[in-house]
Amino acid sequence: MADRGGGERGGDRGGFGRGFGRGDRGGRGDRGRGDRRGGRRGPKREEEEKWVPVTKLGRLVKDGKIKSLEQIYLFSLPIKEHQIVEFFLGSALKDEVMKIMPVQKQTRAGQRTRFKAFVVVGDSNGHVGLGVKCSKEVATAIRGAIIMAKLSVIPVRRGYWGNKIGKPHTVPCKVTGKCGSVTVRLVPAPRGSGIVAARVPKKVLQFAGIEDVFTSSRGSTKTLGNFVKATFECLLKTYGFLTPDLWRETRFTRSPFQEFTDFLAKPHKISVLEDVEKTPVY
Amino acid sequence: MGRPLPSELVDNDDKEVLLGLPGAWADENNELADHYTTKIGGSPDWPVPLQDINADLLKCGVCGSHLALVAQVYAPLTLYGSKIDERALYILGCGSPSCGTNPASWRTIRFQKEVAHDETLFIDQTDSTGGSSASKIVDWWDENLWDGGYIEDGDDEPGNMTLQDLQSSLLESGDFASAAPRHHEAHSSSQEATTSSQRGSVSDIPILPCFYVYTQSEGSTVDGSPVDDDDSAEFEETELVDAIEDPDNIVDGVGELWEEEEYEPEHSRSTDQTYLNFKKKLDLSPEQCFRYCFGGPPLWAMEAHDEPDKCGACGGPRVYEMQLMPPLLYFLQQASKDLPPSAYGPSEWSWFTLLVYSCAQSCMQGPGDRAVILGVQSDWSVTVEATILQAEASH
Numbered sequence: 262m263a264d265r266g267g268g269e270r271g272g273d274r275g276g277f278g279r280g281f282g283r284g285d286r287g288g289r290g291d292r293g294r295g296d297r298r299g300g301r302r303g304p305k306r307e308e309e310e311k312w313v314p315v316t317k318l319g320r321l322v323k324d325g326k327i328k329s330l331e332q333i334y335l336f337s338l339p340i341k342e343h344q345i346v347e348f349f350l351g352s353a354l355k356d357e358v359m360k361i362m363p364v365q366k367q368t369r370a371g372q373r374t375r376f377k378a379f380v381v382v383g384d385s386n387g388h389v390g391l392g393v394k395c396s397k398e399v400a401t402a403i404r405g406a407i408i409m410a411k412l413s414v415i416p417v418r419r420g421y422w423g424n425k426i427g428k429p430h431t432v433p434c435k436v437t438g439k440c441g442s443v444t445v446r447l448v449p450a451p452r453g454s455g456i457v458a459a460r461v462p463k464k465v466l467q468f469a470g471i472e473d474v475f476t477s478s479r480g481s482t483k484t485l486g487n488f489v490k491a492t493f494e495c496l497l498k499t500y501g502f503l504t505p506d507l508w509r510e511t512r513f514t515r516s517p518f519q520e521f522t523d524f525l526a527k528p529h530k531i532s533v534l535e536d537v538e539k540t541p542v543y
Numbered sequence: 544m545g546r547p548l549p550s551e552l553v554d555n556d557d558k559e560v561l562l563g564l565p566g567a568w569a570d571e572n573n574e575l576a577d578h579y580t581t582k583i584g585g586s587p588d589w590p591v592p593l594q595d596i597n598a599d600l601l602k603c604g605v606c607g608s609h610l611a612l613v614a615q616v617y618a619p620l621t622l623y624g625s626k627i628d629e630r631a632l633y634i635l636g637c638g639s640p641s642c643g644t645n646p647a648s649w650r651t652i653r654f655q656k657e658v659a660h661d662e663t664l665f666i667d668q669t670d671s672t673g674g675s676s677a678s679k680i681v682d683w684w685d686e687n688l689w690d691g692g693y694i695e696d697g698d699d700e701p702g703n704m705t706l707q708d709l710q711s712s713l714l715e716s717g718d719f720a721s722a723a724p725r726h727h728e729a730h731s732s733s734q735e736a737t738t739s740s741q742r743g744s745v746s747d748i749p750i751l752p753c754f755y756v757y758t759q760s761e762g763s764t765v766d767g768s769p770v771d772d773d774d775s776a777e778f779e780e781t782e783l784v785d786a787i788e789d790p791d792n793i794v795d796g797v798g799e800l801w802e803e804e805e806y807e808p809e810h811s812r813s814t815d816q817t818y819l820n821f822k823k824k825l826d827l828s829p830e831q832c833f834r835y836c837f838g839g840p841p842l843w844a845m846e847a848h849d850e851p852d853k854c855g856a857c858g859g860p861r862v863y864e865m866q867l868m869p870p871l872l873y874f875l876q877q878a879s880k881d882l883p884p885s886a887y888g889p890s891e892w893s894w895f896t897l898l899v900y901s902c903a904q905s906c907m908q909g910p911g912d913r914a915v916i917l918g919v920q921s922d923w924s925v926t927v928e929a930t931i932l933q934a935e936a937s938h
Contacts (some may be wrong), residue, residue: 409809
């Protein structure tokens, strides 16, 4: 059961575009809303394509001073603009709507229905994000959820089950994450096992780039919102786990803010950057 | 205690928010313009020379160095049914490294003048641009240029001013749609009157890169406003929801039902709801340099904020008028990159937004207190307004 995940990922349901296409087919008619939605699906207005950075980090990224997303993760800088993530991951970042469900609220005038969209984004190579957004319209919820997902992109650490040959393919150690009543435990698996998990967390793990893993879950996994968030928590913890190969003392470098403030003020100063691209040495 | 807020300002709904979008760059950073222009950076176009009135207003409150003009906004108002056309705001900031995010180093000055309608056509008024007025008049009439870059609707009553002011306001009333940026005018004036179009700049007053601004209503940039629930809409959307539903058709207790979910507000590890709302408004129009809405609701970037104090002149309450947005910083920093690094620079600034609160009555100083230029009393009233800064958390 060599479930490699890579090929299947985009297969069954498709991303935002495909789901939307189905909706358009259903919604075409004399209703004005359908037309407007159809029109919106076209190429974005030029104005929306340009990115004018809002935060200092965004300005540094746009200038090209920051070489990779890993540099931002190294200093735990909050990423407040989703365009930063798009800038680094670009076309490798795929998104998929996992579920849209109506949620209801009781008001004096009856029930008010809003739509909650769950979107997972990832590049199948160590970066994954999960976004949830509630909105009165489906399209707004999907769009908002994609942005929230990009804002929440985290690095995922992969490791080996046994011999360290080839590329890392599984989680580096047993990790467990909890959300609500659901706990999910990820256990390293040998190459070729595939992702042994329920359909929904399997998607998140595929987007993260994990090829083989055993999972075990507990609690009310029917609340799939919590289930998916618990899986995400697990992935967040992979880089939080201290393994023996990280025992070597850290050489601290300057954060991008300190470094590039000097750069902007006095251009002749040269600063040394530790190579942050390397994955941990095993 | 001051008068209560005028009724026009009491409710915040349906206030049109105007966005200042970047227009053309100025050819020269200390180009001449007038107080009807809206621009970012450059040299301030005081209607009367401020240095002569109160030089302290031009100095930073924290470090004492000279302030640079960050934004100059022509902001006419209609209050209590009467129009105030001669009104402009000047936002000054300090470029020293220590003062960048200190709110005390920013200052907003409001120039205002009453125009009485029963005065004669030519009033004796000191005018700082008097030297170049002759050449400018010729240019304007010849090319019939539009004066872009003011906030509200065109001025119907030219009022009674000097010939130059009359022409500028006639041109404004000719077209009120904010269209072409003003650089045509400035360009021609710099061609014709090269000596006088460059001000004799005091050497220690810093000048930021300058570009002109045109305004657009925020509503026009929003593409497809959200429609409230109605049966047809919900019908469409349930179809879409079903379509996205699991194609494997795992239903009826095979374990993959999505249980009752509840509404949950957007939650992000790195930021909060207020900032997400701020960013959403910014994304609608990513190049907006400032937002203007007299008496409207401010757009906060962070939950915690300071409240403005009362108006210094009349003791009345202050209301939100406008706020500067981060794209302005980005444009200024991009332009400053090419210049040699100096002590003054916007590169140190890293605020999210800078709000200007001004007197709700748009009060003026009493006739006896107005600006005195060279011993002659002018009709301009100069007041300092409240500036609130929301800085980015530094690392």
